[in-house]
Amino acid sequence: MQEDIAALTGERPGPGTLxxxxxxxxxxxxxxxxxxxxxxxxxxxxxxxxxxxxxxLVRIRTVASTGLRRLATA
Structure with missing residues (x-):
């Protein structure tokens, strides 16, 4: 699990965090x-x-879509 998290985030969590x-x-x-x-x-x-x-995941997609739309019009 630590390796999966590291691959996604670029940081390996410590055992206490995990x-x-x-x-x-x-x-x-x-x-x-x-x-x-x-x-x-x-x-x-x-x-x-x-x-x-x-x-x-739906919430994150909504936030990302809004951010991308606003960047496109900036």
Whole structure:
């Protein structure tokens, strides 16, 4: 997960940051842990998490579209 985040953001999160985020996402029931696989602890989005992600991606797209439109007319 740290490598995926680093590839997307250019920075690798520290373990405290990552595990804190995972804990908060679990508390909000946005993700849930799956059975361990070779000492790895995989997670999956819950239905609630998928809906929250969808809403956030729509929000980000709206912000980006507005920004790009305004830049084009500047």
């Amino acid at each position: 595990y804190g985020a995972i804990r908060r996402l679990e508390e909000q029931r946005l993700i849930e842990q799956m059975p361990e696989q070779d000492r790895r602890k995989p997670y999956r989005l819950t239905d609630l998490g998928a809906r929250a992600l969808q809403a956030e």
